[in-house]
Amino acid sequence: MNATAVETLVPILGSITEVREETHDVRTLRLDLADSEEAESFTWRAGQFVMVSVFGAGESALTITNPPAQKGFIEVTFRQMGTVTSALRRLSEGEPVGLRGPYGNSFPVEEWRGRDIAFVGGGIGMAAVHAPLWDVLGNREAYGEITVMAGAKTVADLVYRNEAGRLRDIPGVRVIQVVDPGGEEPGWDGEVGLIPQVFERMGLSGRDTTVVVCGPPVMLGFMLQATTRMGTPPSQVITTLENRMKCGVGYCGHCNVGEFMVCRDGPVVSGEVISQLPNEF
Amino acid sequence: MEQAGWILDEEQWKAWAGSLPASGCRVIAPARGPRGEAAFTKTDDADQIARGYPGKTQMSPKEFLFPRSETLFEFRLAGNTVTLVRPPRSDNKQVLIGLRPCDAAGLRRLDEVFLQDPADEAYEHRRNQTVVIVEACTEATPSCFCTAVGGSPGGTEGADLHVTRLGGSGRILLRAITQTGSELASAASASWARATEADFAEAGDQAEAVSSSIRRQPLPARTPELLEGSFEAPEWEVVASACIGCGICTYACPSCSCFDIADTGGAACGSRCRSWDSCAFGEFTKHASGHNPRPKQSARYRQRLMHKFAYFPSQHAGQLMCVGCGRCIDLCPAGIDIHQAVLALAGAARAAHRGADEGVPV
Numbered sequence: 001m002n003a004t005a006v007e008t009l010v011p012i013l014g015s016i017t018e019v020r021e022e023t024h025d026v027r028t029l030r031l032d033l034a035d036s037e038e039a040e041s042f043t044w045r046a047g048q049f050v051m052v053s054v055f056g057a058g059e060s061a062l063t064i065t066n067p068p069a070q071k072g073f074i075e076v077t078f079r080q081m082g083t084v085t086s087a088l089r090r091l092s093e094g095e096p097v098g099l100r101g102p103y104g105n106s107f108p109v110e111e112w113r114g115r116d117i118a119f120v121g122g123g124i125g126m127a128a129v130h131a132p133l134w135d136v137l138g139n140r141e142a143y144g145e146i147t148v149m150a151g152a153k154t155v156a157d158l159v160y161r162n163e164a165g166r167l168r169d170i171p172g173v174r175v176i177q178v179v180d181p182g183g184e185e186p187g188w189d190g191e192v193g194l195i196p197q198v199f200e201r202m203g204l205s206g207r208d209t210t211v212v213v214c215g216p217p218v219m220l221g222f223m224l225q226a227t228t229r230m231g232t233p234p235s236q237v238i239t240t241l242e243n244r245m246k247c248g249v250g251y252c253g254h255c256n257v258g259e260f261m262v263c264r265d266g267p268v269v270s271g272e273v274i275s276q277l278p279n280e281f
Numbered sequence: 282m283e284q285a286g287w288i289l290d291e292e293q294w295k296a297w298a299g300s301l302p303a304s305g306c307r308v309i310a311p312a313r314g315p316r317g318e319a320a321f322t323k324t325d326d327a328d329q330i331a332r333g334y335p336g337k338t339q340m341s342p343k344e345f346l347f348p349r350s351e352t353l354f355e356f357r358l359a360g361n362t363v364t365l366v367r368p369p370r371s372d373n374k375q376v377l378i379g380l381r382p383c384d385a386a387g388l389r390r391l392d393e394v395f396l397q398d399p400a401d402e403a404y405e406h407r408r409n410q411t412v413v414i415v416e417a418c419t420e421a422t423p424s425c426f427c428t429a430v431g432g433s434p435g436g437t438e439g440a441d442l443h444v445t446r447l448g449g450s451g452r453i454l455l456r457a458i459t460q461t462g463s464e465l466a467s468a469a470s471a472s473w474a475r476a477t478e479a480d481f482a483e484a485g486d487q488a489e490a491v492s493s494s495i496r497r498q499p500l501p502a503r504t505p506e507l508l509e510g511s512f513e514a515p516e517w518e519v520v521a522s523a524c525i526g527c528g529i530c531t532y533a534c535p536s537c538s539c540f541d542i543a544d545t546g547g548a549a550c551g552s553r554c555r556s557w558d559s560c561a562f563g564e565f566t567k568h569a570s571g572h573n574p575r576p577k578q579s580a581r582y583r584q585r586l587m588h589k590f591a592y593f594p595s596q597h598a599g600q601l602m603c604v605g606c607g608r609c610i611d612l613c614p615a616g617i618d619i620h621q622a623v624l625a626l627a628g629a630a631r632a633a634h635r636g637a638d639e640g641v642p643v
Contacts, residue, residue: 007402007403008399008400008402009353009403010353010354011365053553055356055358055363055551056356056544056546056547056548056549058544081569081570082569094361095361096358096361096362096363216572217572243574244566246540246558249399251394251401251540252540252555252558253539253558253560254539254565254566256584256588256592258587258592259592259596280566280574280575280580280584
């Protein structure tokens with residue numbers, strides 16, 4: 001037995017070092033690796049994901065939500081949904097987790113230099129736009145106008161709601177919060193409506209704006225239609241696919257769509273790539 | 282190119298093959314399974330190792346490289362400290378003997394999946410310990426269709442050593458296909474008679490005779506392209522209408538490689554296993570949210586065929602992820618014939634193209 005080899009499907013060990021409640025069912029965890037050398041060498045690019053282990057429950061593919069400049073630890077934001085995320089929610093600060101990764105491709109933030117960028121997240125989809133947003137803002141002067149549109153069913157479901165103030169303080173950053181009709185509260189000063197409709201009437205220049213959009217498949221479909229009408233080339237509409245995954249490295253077959261293994265060839269894809277894939281995501 | 286080969290009589294063959302366990306090899310050979318079916322089994326019995334068998338085994342030999350279920354690690358929690366314990370790995374050489382050419386070709390398809398970058402270490406370790414001895418087919422069964430997908434009853438793909446029982450004569454042609462195969466035979470091969478051109482020709486004729494007894498139509502050369510364009514074709518509903526989603530086709534398949542990873546045990550101790558899984562199952566793609574990209578059985582059946590005959594070939598220089606063993610045809614409780622299904626889809630796609638070329642509505 002080769003004890004020194006790091007087996008692809010065997011996680012490295014870490015623990016929860018901070019818990020932040022985002023909404024009643026969405027949480028952000030800071031995770032630190034147990035081994036300081038492993039922590040030192042753990043680097044990633046915005047858009048990559050990790051397989052987070054809760055021992056006894058299994059693994060869940062979660063996008064890394066903090067920007068790569070924050071070395072030494074990672075953050076993940078998850079909604080309590082299935083077996084593993086429910087078990088993950090039962091863990092507290094100090095408790096162990098396993099990590100594999102980082103896996104997948106990343107957002108082409110270098111290619112966006114000089115362009116306006118709109119980051120659009122529906123529900124827990126905000127988690128996937130968080131790392132590229134803060135990666136871009138870490139190099140603010142290289143980019144044009146930044147628009148952040150965060151949507152949810154209700155005001156109470158808005159993920160990263162308390163970040164809006166910090167974002168608005170950054171020059172050239174506009175923040176719009178949107179809730180579904182009926183999801184507003186007394187005194188709500190954000191938008192009410194469906195994200196694709198609100199987005200389309202904001203008057204952004206379709207041609208000059210790169211649109212990074214993550215959310216439920218239905219919302220994604222309407223956003224692709226909206227951006228087409230706005231004149232945004234499909235290559236400048238970027239999203240992430242969220243297919244079920246088990247291995248994260250292209251063996252297990254679960255996330256296969258056409259010639260694509262989402263874990264290996266994605267999860268970041270442009271509208272151009274999506275139009276070539278069978279509709280199985 | 283000069284071929285390395287020897288002619289052995291049955292005694293010599295049995296003396297050599299039967300002695301492999303004594304030389305420290307773990308030998309897997311065809312035997313009768315618990316229900317009377319032919320099954321690959323670990324054995325030390327020289328008779329069984331040397332005997333040979335008609336037809337094919339019920340299940341493919343893939344489990345000896347990619348087990349039905351294997352432990353990735355065991356975990357133990359004490360307080361907030363986790364300990365992961367990897368299962369021990371055997372360093373014994375493993376000899377798979379009596380594989381049909383389709384079986385060995387199937388292992389090569391698994392290699393494409395598990396030996397990509399990064400390689401799956403558990404698979405790679407077993408692969409490096411394994412020597413494959415293929416035995417040419419002396420007959421074809423009604424479900425065999427290797428010749429329709431580019432294979433041959435005498436094929437050597439994936440073989441380290443290759444055996445042909447020369448019809449009724451009791452003479453066995455043993456060929457070294459790889460260096461690994463030569464080395465396994467090297468201790469005894471000096472005492473064996475060298476095979477002649479006539480022996481190789483006889484083996485070739487024999488394979489040709491078995492080939493011509495397979496009456497199944499070759500798939501069109503452009504099958505991957507034809508299928509690629511047929512994703513929305515109504516024929517999928519027709520060919521998949523009988524599918525009950527049991528997944529036996531994927532379990533029996535020598536090249537199906539999909540797996541699940543699951544934890545068993547509790548929070549204090551347990552293990553993480555990977556086990557064969559099937560794209561035929563509704564849960565295979567179902568998100569935690571309940572959203573399912575392939576909600577219908579026909580979509581799942583389409584995925585299996587598209588993966589084997591369109592997606593995989595497009596990424597592997599046209600190589601199909603089907604070796605024509607026909608086990609899925611033998612075992613499908615609904616009577617689905619994958620060869621017929623692919624022909625139907627390719628045929629429909631070609632008719633659609635032709636219609637489009639001629640400007641005829643299709």
